[in-house]
Amino acid sequence: MNKFVLLIASLILFFLLAVPRTFAVERIGSVTKLIDGWNLFSLPGTPLSEKKDSTAINLIAEINRQGGRVTTVARFVDGKWEEVVKRETGETYGNDFQIESGKSYFIRNYKPVDFKLAVATPVTTTTLKLAPGYNFVGFPGFNREKFKLSNLATEINNSVVQKETLLASFDSGLFRSFLRIGAKNYGEDQTINKFSGYVIMIDQPVDFAY
Numbered sequence: 001m002n003k004f005v006l007l008i009a010s011l012i013l014f015f016l017l018a019v020p021r022t023f024a025v026e027r028i029g030s031v032t033k034l035i036d037g038w039n040l041f042s043l044p045g046t047p048l049s050e051k052k053d054s055t056a057i058n059l060i061a062e063i064n065r066q067g068g069r070v071t072t073v074a075r076f077v078d079g080k081w082e083e084v085v086k087r088e089t090g091e092t093y094g095n096d097f098q099i100e101s102g103k104s105y106f107i108r109n110y111k112p113v114d115f116k117l118a119v120a121t122p123v124t125t126t127t128l129k130l131a132p133g134y135n136f137v138g139f140p141g142f143n144r145e146k147f148k149l150s151n152l153a154t155e156i157n158n159s160v161v162q163k164e165t166l167l168a169s170f171d172s173g174l175f176r177s178f179l180r181i182g183a184k185n186y187g188e189d190q191t192i193n194k195f196s197g198y199v200i201m202i203d204q205p206v207d208f209a210y
Helices: 003-018 056-065 149-159
Strands: 023-026 032-034 037-042 070-077 080-086 104-109 113-115 119-122 127-130 133-137 164-171 174-181 184-187 198-202 206-209
Touching: 032 037, 037 164, 037 198, 056 070, 056 080, 056 104, 056 113, 070 133, 104 133, 127 133, 149 164, 149 174, 149 206
Parallel strands: none
Antiparallel strands: 023 119, 032 113, 037 104, 070 080, 070 104, 127 206, 133 198, 164 174, 164 198, 174 184
8 A cells, every 4th residue: 555545544534533523424214395385494404415505596406306396495584584586497586595504494396395315413512593583493403302392492481581482383384383471381382303494483582402
């Protein structure tokens, strides 16, 4: 074995041992089912793709490559909606933006598809920074079994007391909401799914770590 090969092998070993490992490769067994209509979508981790940029345009292209027919990806930022639209003709409208793990996005799809994506999921503590108002989030790498929205509301309020805590998923065109006001609960409790997007509305900033 020549010296060059030995040098490369040594460098690879060095980076494997010295660089902090914050992600583990996960090949998703269950897929994200996108219906015909609006979907609240969240990446369950960082995409393992040759494309370095996970953008709205790239997401549209990948879903459509797998058999979907997506035209629009929208996000909620600083109290307003931003969207990217790509027509079947190839025309695009709006400014492209990054698709980030830990956030959720509305996707307008016109053909049901099981969207498969290989991702790297966090193996260290993940922290969601929640701001007053509406937060569109996801839970990449979430592995707490039978952890419900009511449990999340409790942990949020144990950190910082909220006047109201609204938590919601979006399913088949309808919001499924859970609301806590003081000690009273209203709406539909449900188990958190790392493949789904959620909306969290609070009045005081708080960090949720898992």
